[in-house]
Amino acid sequence: MALRHAILAALLEGEASGYELSKRFDVSVANFWSATPQQLYRELERLQRDGLLAAHVVLQQRRPNKRMFAITDSGHRELRAFTAGPTRASAIRDELLVKLQAVDAGDSDAVTAAVTERLEQARGKLALYDRLRERLLAGQTEEQFLSSADRIGPYLTLMRGRSFERENLTWGQAVLKILAERDPTHVSSPPSELAGA
Amino acid sequence: MALRHAILAALLEGEASGYELSKRFDVSVANFWSATPQQLYRELERLQRDGLLAAHVVLQQRRPNKRMFAITDSGHRELRAFTAGPTRASAIRDELLVKLQAVDAGDSDAVTAAVTERLEQARGKLALYDRLRERLLAGQTEEQFLSSADRIGPYLTLMRGRSFERENLTWGQAVLKILAERDPTHVSSPPSELAGA
């Protein structure tokens, strides 16, 4: 029953079709909630059935018609009640870290490649988040934005995603260095200091 | 099919019963994979059935008997193959961030309380991770440990968990300040600078 609330929260940005919502999940919601298009379509059905969303069909000439979903009053009440309820602990499931846990019994080169790939992804996401941040700020300073904006929620979650990817970068780089030093084809390099402050 | 590999990776630390494994998941594996005891018991059954784990019953006098599970050769091969295969993107599902995304349409005080609670948890986990780190290092410097230890995987994942909780702390504190400034019962305080470097 938590995907519901993620969808409601995402629709605060404005009404959307299933397809548009899945794009929205890809770019901004993915920091804190992941869902496949199939999940979204199914849950949108239910949300509409339960009266938390209202749907209306938009006819398009050059594209297929789409069903736009908007939050109802009942949906707003539900979302508000959700923010007031107990918070479940976050579930993390990261295959890369499972591989790293097993690196000593696994294929070290393959794990190195996987970390490198993750690093690339982190760089890409960081760049995306920086662009989204610029768009949100719209020329204002952070201070100005936070005191004047209608909605600060999307900014706060974006900043969490941003710091997460920054950590992925620094951590991943340190891990690569350590794995390289462990490698048989050894070349010495200065210590990595993974522990931080 | 990924819980299997998380279990195999966890059993690299040594054989365990279902109960012990679930404790292990709570303290150290939870950074990167979460699973309930019921999931573990079911998957241990299957791993044994598929020959990746071998079980033997340990009779105890003052406690119930337990079934200890150990990785077989076949299990080791499977784990190695896993580290060499493609890596799926990590799935994050964090209710607290859903609440934050919806904070502008939600109960601001309740969200503040939830962030405060998360901060406490982060402090606790950080302290735990620091203790685990001390235990792993066993008096050595990080550099010494990394060049001499049999297994560095657990250390690398622990350090990721540690930096994650550190980020939770700094982010959560900034969010609390921002939410307080937004509150009707307003008291001015210096700007928070959430953006970082």
Added chain:
DNA sequence: ATTGGCATGTAACCAGTTACATGATTCC
């Protein structure tokens, strides 16, 4: 001509969660 984006869905399956159940022991 074919790839890629827009737009929506069904069906089957697999993974994860919740509730419940049992029974002994140790600690307070």
Added chain:
DNA sequence: GGAATCATGTAACTGGTTACATGCCAAT
């Protein structure tokens, strides 16, 4: 005496993933 810990499970349900299917339009 009661709570916490050790130890394992069943059953029912809910949530999530994968594969497949359709069809049109725009761009190359």
